[in-house]
Structures are given as structure tokens and as C-alpha cells.
Amino acid sequence: MRAMRSRKPDARQVKDLLYEQVARIGKASSSPKRLELIELLCQGEKTVDTLAREAAISMKLASAHLRELRSANLVATERRGKNVLYRLAGGEVAGFWVAIRSLAEDRLVELRMALAQITDAPRELTPTDRDALIRRARRGEVVVLDVRPAAEYAAAHLPYAQSMPMEELKARLSELPRDRAIVAYCRGPYCLMARDAVALLRQRGFHAEHLAEGVAEWGMAPVR
Amino acid sequence: MRAMRSRKPDARQVKDLLYEQVARIGKASSSPKRLELIELLCQGEKTVDTLAREAAISMKLASAHLRELRSANLVATERRGKNVLYRLAGGEVAGFWVAIRSLAEDRLVELRMALAQITDAPRELTPTDRDALIRRARRGEVVVLDVRPAAEYAAAHLPYAQSMPMEELKARLSELPRDRAIVAYCRGPYCLMARDAVALLRQRGFHAEHLAEGVAEWGMAPVR
């Protein structure tokens, strides 16, 4: 009798197990640096020290955080020569990053206030403009600039975008048109590169606009 | 000069602040019991000791967890007489619960295995059946049973569903048809009430099926 019971475990036990598993995802997303690493990995696969440098932390700490992300199965690794490449374990992870960020923006006033500090423009290009932007870009009415590092552009980019990494921008201004609008984007709303690019371009007399979204928000984040 | 600088703070500082805010949501979702409380609140507003009882924890602990959820602005409170009512702070929270759970199911094998323990049926009713279910229910071809407590039914329920709380089910079997299919649902995939209801109904010779989704999954969770 007792042996039979043990095959069908207690309801409370199973329930606790279920919530515990979901909490592993929550735990993985409970650290600012881990979230930043996820966002970076939304841009494409990267080595540990690239991630460490871009997130402004030590490699040891990055390794520890990545270990935590891996234990929640949010990222996967692959050794390539001397380096270990990290990437998102699935496209759903990028979607989750966008979802949790969006919930945070809905619920936390402090976040909206912090965002306002870096967003001077009262109105930026928004999701509703997506189709229109693609159409205009296809027709060549607007130039879409991807100002992230070239490797990230190679991993994935918005339709009709051209690569123009931030570091090269100043030197390659002559390639850009002065008679058409330029739309710059980077890693997403929390990345400052595109904002800086727009500031520079406007200062030099270009018609530049900022698109806050990146590949993760457009559902184009690479997985492998 | 220094005063000017302080108006536009360092980029790293602002970025860190942004991720920190998002991490508040992650932290709130990093505890199994907090997630369970969120799911319960997806069913409607509840008092602290109702929540404590249903989550099988002490009221003190429930209060502490709810405090944490409130500090992340995921839930809101309102005093009504002797009791304090908790509810979701917004519909996005229910959406997030579904999203994080779905990511966990995608990424964590352990979760799928735990789920399999309580799901004997290889194939249950799925999201794709939604429209069909509504149509059949409207025509009266199928009876949709909400087996949650009456208060939760009152707060929100699936279209064309009728309330039949688990505790009353056995006594009210005569109200149910034997010539038509009966579809039972409860709080969601991690809730066992509907499964138990289906088991009982089948045993008594009814044509019963289980719908794993609840109001949160259908986007109908009440907010106030």
C-alpha cells in the first residue's frame, strides 16, 4: 500500500517542485549584471572576456554569473580554441528579457525616471513605426544604421540596416547622406551607443533619429 | 564645471541603475512561494490569511513575502474592514507570470518531468483549441466547469463557464449532463483541482476533459 502511494507523490510536494523550478529562472534574473549579460548575449555569441569587458566587470565575476545563468539553462557554451563562447540557450530567452524589462518599466517609477535621464527626446520611434520604417528603408528613403560592433551586426541585424560601428562612425561620416533621414539603433533601450551616434550626427548637420529598439525587441536575436 | 557634470551623470551609473530596477522584478520572482502567491492573486483579490492557507504557509511568512512583492510594485493592497486585500498591481503581472512559467517549461527539463508526474493524459486541451472551445460552449455542445472557489469565479472566469467549486462537486453531480462533454479548469497548469474533478467525473461515468489553462493564461485575470 505504502509502496503504491510513493508512486503518486503528495500533491503539495509536486506543486512545490513546480514553483521551485520556475523560481530558478527568477533567481537567475535577480541580479543586474546577469540581466546585462543576457542582453549582451541577445546581440550574438560572445567570449567570457568580451562579456566581462562590455559589462564592466572582472572576468572572474563574469564567469561566476554565467555559471549561474547556465545552471538555469538560459545560456549554452561551446569551446572554440582558446575561448569559450556563450550564447542564449534559445530564442525564448531573448523574449523573456524583453518581457521582464517591459514589466519593470510598467511597474517601477524609478525605472521610468532613470530612463528619462538618458532620453531627452520626448518622442522616439516606437514599435508602431516598425512596418513604416521597414518600408521607408526598403525604398531607400531612410538609412538605418547599426552602430554596434561589427560582430554583433554579423550575428543579426534589423532589415535593411547597414553596419557602422560606433568607433568608425566619426571617420566614415562621408558615406552618409545629408539629404535623407538617418535612423540609428544599438543594443536596445538601455544602450547608449545609438543616442551618442545621433547626438554626433545632428551636431554635424545630419538628420538623425534614434530607434530605441534592437534585435531582441524585434524578435531577431540570434540563437546559434 | 563640476556642477554641470552632475546634471548628466556617468553613463555606467545610469546603466547600472536601469538593470538594477529590472532585477527588482527578478528578485521578486526568485522565490517559489512568491510565485505561488502571484498565481493565486491572478485568480482575484484575496486576504492575507486566505493566501497563506492556499499557499500552505504561515500568515507571518505570507505577509513577509507579500511585503516583498509590494516593494517591487507587483501587488497592491487595500484595507477592507478587518482584512487587508491584496491584488495584482496590473494585468501585466499576470502576463509575466505566464511568461516566466512558459520560459521555465521551455528551458528546464526538471520542470517538464515534474509536470509529467501530474499529467497522465498525453494530450490535453491546448491554446489552439480556444476558439473552438468557446464556439462549442456557446452552442451548448460542451459544459465548461470552473471548479475553483466561488469567489474566484466571481472575480473572473472563462467565457460560458459555470461555477462548480470542487467541494460542492460531489453533491451537485445531478446538475451535470451525461450526454455531453464536460471540460473542467481551475487556476492553471500547476493547480490540481481540475485534474481531480476530471478523475471523479470519469469515475462516475461522465465524459470529462481537462483544460490546463486558467484565467491568467487566457488573459482574463482580474486587476481590480
Add this chain to the structure above:
DNA sequence: ACATTGATCTAACGTTTGTTAGATTGTATT
């Protein structure tokens, strides 16, 4: 005014984290 009930606050404990330093592993280069 007093007791009762529901809920929170405070303090305390053991446990788990974040972070860093030091030693170690694995891979490529010479």
C-alpha cells in the same frame, strides 16, 4: 473599555549570495 481577530513589525537564527584573491585546468604558441 476590553477582548478578539487579522496583519504587520522587530529581532534573531542559520543559510544563501556577491565578490575577490589564489590556485588550477585546458588550449594554443613557441
Add this chain to the structure above:
DNA sequence: AATACAATCTAACAAACGTTAGATCAATGT
């Protein structure tokens, strides 16, 4: 083989967290 580099593992610390018990507070009913 020896060296250099990328990354991880181990150990250790302080800080933060989960949980419980005891005291407190707020509303209700008598």
C-alpha cells in the same frame, strides 16, 4: 617541454535572504 592565455574552481569574507517567534497595531464586536 615551456610559456602564455582564457576560463574555471576553491576558499573566504561580508552582505542579503528565508524563516520563525514575540511584540505591536488596527479594526470589530461586546
